[in-house]
Amino acid sequence: MKPTLLASLSIETNAGTFRAHYSERGLAGIDFPATKPRQYAATIALPTNVRQWHAITTKAVKAILAGKTPAELPPLDVSGGTEFQQRVWEELLWIPGGETRSYGEIAKNIRKPKAVRAVGGACGANPIPLLIPCHRVLAANGKIGGFSGGLEWKKKLLATEGSAPVN
DNA sequence: ATCGTCATATGAA
DNA sequence: TTCATATGACGAT
Numbered sequence A: 001m002k003p004t005l006l007a008s009l010s011i012e013t014n015a016g017t018f019r020a021h022y023s024e025r026g027l028a029g030i031d032f033p034a035t036k037p038r039q040y041a042a043t044i045a046l047p048t049n050v051r052q053w054h055a056i057t058t059k060a061v062k063a064i065l066a067g068k069t070p071a072e073l074p075p076l077d078v079s080g081g082t083e084f085q086q087r088v089w090e091e092l093l094w095i096p097g098g099e100t101r102s103y104g105e106i107a108k109n110i111r112k113p114k115a116v117r118a119v120g121g122a123c124g125a126n127p128i129p130l131l132i133p134c135h136r137v138l139a140a141n142g143k144i145g146g147f148s149g150g151l152e153w154k155k156k157l158l159a160t161e162g163s164a165p166v167n
Numbered sequence B: 001a002t003c004g005t006c007a008t009a010t011g012a013a
Numbered sequence C: 001t002t003c004a005t006a007t008g009a010c011g012a013t
Helices: A048-065 A083-092 A103-109 A116-124 A151-161
Strands: A005-013 A016-023 A026-031
Touching (some): A016 A048, A026 A048, A083 A103, A083 A116, A103 A116
Antiparallel strands (some): A016 A026
């Protein structure tokens, strides 16, 4: 079931303006800076918890862009995903910064060693890149694979964290 | 080293 | 049920 969004807030960084989308349960999605940033009307009467979440999200995003591990994450609303996808996303959260996994390893970790391609699919469906580090997942041979926000971002993030994909 | 092919899980249409 | 995958393994160049 798809979460109902309460608010979309900006995150200003030196890499551009990200957008964070919140539901009643937490952070439900993040957008990479658009090439042509869209302007949003000012949000009024933001619920207190959303403001708290956003403060945490902002710090977490900036930490990641700086190659550091976030001290704290906001509650993540992954209710939009299937059970399998949520399982994959949760697994991705365990990957420490600076390390990478292959799609096959993730599949093995969730006790479905054959579901390698499905893992790729779940990564692509990840609504919260950066915080759910789908960019730390490479193909088995070290190839970069793909990235929903654009391959450039994936390479950049990996380089920032000290990983060196093959291509 | 590169390329084609196939097996297999999951999800969307 | 059919089609597409951000894979992986294998065999033939």
